[in-house]
């Protein structure tokens with residue numbers, strides 16, 4: 536089929552436009568969000584989602600705690616509604632942030648419901664669908680409506696909702712948001728510069744194992760890149776905290792492995808050592824980050840140095856989404872319709888407890 540993956544490709548390539556829309560939507564609500572934050576005086580923030588949006592929650596929680604100092608954590612929606620006594624003990628002092636492209640995923644709605652039943656302080660939603668049950672049942676809904684997708688695989692929806700999460704952490708943490716206005720143009724430039732390399736690497740049929748390494752803000756991003764690679768290209772793929780790779784998983788390092796290292800600003804030296812060591816074990820290595828030393832990896836994608844580290848998470852993903860897209864095409868698959876998957880997982884409520 537000539538148009539295999541047409542939606543996915545378009546949604547990856549035009550995601551910078553969706554970021555412009557998400558940032559404008561956030562700006563329109565910024566004063567209201569800050570006022571609400573001052574009022575609720577949350578002692579803790581709990582982020583939740585499912586699949587991609589759980590991984591988004593991991594990065595969102597790491598960013599929010601780093602920028603605001605408020606203890607923040609992320610758990611899958613299923614963990615919250617199946618084990619509420621473990622996670623909702625202090626719901627009365629907790630802000631729950633529910634993240635969902637569709638705003639209709641049963642587990643996320645059940646988590647929102649369990650939170651309310653446990654006397655939760657406030658629930659804010661990040662979603663692409665303003666009219667969704669999740670948005671309507673939340674106190675505040677941060678919206679990325681222009682990021683809605685045809686493809687089952689989340690690409691521009693994920694990064695646009697991540698932009699909202701980054702903006703939320705920055706504003707509550709007292710950072711100047713204006714630097715984020717330059718992210719869409721940076722993403723466009725990265726996409727234009729890396730497409731050829733991602734197509735080349737995506738076609739490497741000798742590679743049969745793709746590993747994504749990321750720490751701190753990038754841990755959630757590494758997991759999302761792993762999930763995109765899994766969903767779109769049906770490839771054996773893993774994600775690890777960067778230095779964790781030495782603690783067992785590197786037993787798999789060989790000339791059929793592509794290691795994608797999402798280098799952080801603060802741990803660049805230690806993380807780069809891992810890539811160099813794995814090159815010596817004949818694994819192929821792709822580094823993504825700022826200030827990458829030539830020779831640390833086989834290939835590299837340089838992120839603009841002008842950006843502070845809290846703005847970077849969304850910039851790592853577009854190249855890795857393209858890598859998954861091109862590998863899917865090379866394997867004769869249709870990334871618009873990943874095998875066995877639907878855009879939303881619905882459970883019958885009895886099953887969902």
Ligand code: F1P
Nearest residue numbers: 585586587588635636637640878
């Ligand atoms: C959650 C989700 C996606 C996953 C797949 C099925 O959807 O699990 O993360 O990649 O598309 O649905 P949502 O709650 O973000 O709409």
